[in-house]
Amino acid sequence: MSIDLQPEDAGKAEPAVELPRLNRSLRPSAKAPVRIVHLGLGAFHRSHQAWYTHQAGDAADWGIAAFTGRRPDAALALAEQDGLYTVVERADAGDSFTVVSSIVEAVDGADVQRLAELLAAPATAVVTLTITEAAYRLGADGQLDRKAHDVVADLALLASGDGQPATPLGRLVLALAARRAAGAGPLAVVCCDNLSNNGTVAHNAVTGMAGAWDADLADWIDANISFVSTSVDRITPRTTEADIAAVQAACGYRDNSPVVAEPFSNWVLSGEFPAGRPQWEDAGAVFVADIEPYENRKLWLLNGAHSLLAYAGQLRGHATVAQALADPLCLRAVESFWDEAEANLSGTEGTADLQIPEYRRALLARFSNARIAHHLAQIAMDGSTKLRMRAVPVLQAERAAGRSGAAAALMIAAWMDYSAAAAELQDPLASQVAEANHLSGTDRIRALLALVDPNLAGDAAVVALVEDLCGTFGERAVSP
Structure with a gap:
């Protein structure tokens, strides 16, 4: 239904009516034990x-x-x-x-x-x-x-x-x-x-x-x-x-x-x-007996895209998921990441019922719902923890398959740019992130990457890849 918050006759001053507070007498409902x-x-x-x-x-x-x-x-x-x-x-x-x-x-x-x-x-x-x-x-x-x-x-x-x-x-x-x-x-x-x-x-x-x-x-x-x-x-x-x-x-x-x-x-x-x-x-x-395929579908396709949009979108000046998804640069980044994630989901035994193409289409529709004001700043919190589940597994799988993993690496690069631009970073490793951001060049990239995954930080090719991707979405200052 549509809701009109204006009174029917805005020209008349009507006394305010005190509505009842929601409670169990208003909405009869016995308390369960x-x-x-x-x-x-x-x-x-x-x-x-x-x-x-x-x-x-x-x-x-x-x-x-x-x-x-x-x-x-x-x-x-x-x-x-x-x-x-x-x-x-x-x-x-x-x-x-x-x-x-x-x-x-x-x-x-x-x-x-x-x-x-x-x-x-x-x-x-x-x-x-x-x-x-x-x-x-x-x-x-x-x-x-x-x-x-x-x-x-x-x-x-x-x-x-x-x-x-x-x-x-x-x-x-x-x-x-x-x-x-x-x-x-x-x-x-x-x-x-x-x-x-x-x-x-x-x-x-x-x-x-x-x-x-x-x-x-x-x-x-x-x-x-x-x-x-x-x-x-x-x-x-x-x-x-x-x-x-x-x-x-x-x-x-x-x-x-x-x-x-x-x-x-x-x-x-x-x-x-x-x-x-x-x-x-x-x-x-x-x-279900085996939850891992369902977990990965959700963590990579939904949550991974959310994190990517949270960092890239705010760097691009957007505030909500719907706004960021409407940005062609952000949308292309999400689609590329989904391609990498899907390549590593589809090859898993027992995933025929995951319906990944349908899931992707449904996510685009859900993310585009402008009436749901899902704020990017809320999603951006605790990035050092979230990226370990949302970006790192896809990047590792892509590298193991002989591919670059650039789309997953771009999510990490966007987080790095965001961490340097945010006025106040809400993260369990905020102090370590701040210390790393005082470094410059490759040293900074390696130090930040080590907070997400030490093994990746020890891979010179991954460090170079992430460093090359930093700045993709610009470096506009953002507020949390």
């Missing part, structure tokens, strides 16, 4: 995992207790509405609105005691994670980086037994220790972050943190906790004041926490659920 705990309460979780749970046929049996990350704001706002919020599906033809009721408890992530209580409860069967790629704190060897400053701090707090961990990993490990002490049995941890083989990533991060604190706890986790790998997909831009106003005008209630998303959604899962799970397949989720 908490059986899922989520870490990383944000817009994507609410448009994706919580939405799938709301759509499940047995949704009445599966309530979510969702914990925030760095700030309590989202929990405080949702608590005012009994956990209810509106998902706005924004298509070219108009908007549709769904009130989602699966979140039954919204909690400040700093409330580690409540997290431990919930994980110690036998009814809790699933933990889902959207904590961002950088939060897993893995080193180049795929294991927990025990020297990371926040990991060191959390391990000290865990060892002292007197304090609350600050990272999602530390908090989850402490809560799993409570579950072991309570004898509450096994459960599944479901990683929903954009990482290749993300179930293994979550396992290595959690057991790495646990093992550094208590080896017996790490052994118990290995024996009792299943780590499920997933591929998640739904474009979910930041909510704006205009979005809040649009919901109010269309729905007749006040919602302080609506989420805007594209109509498309996808969720592929692989792994065991020893204590049960919702019937997510009712909402279209797919369960």
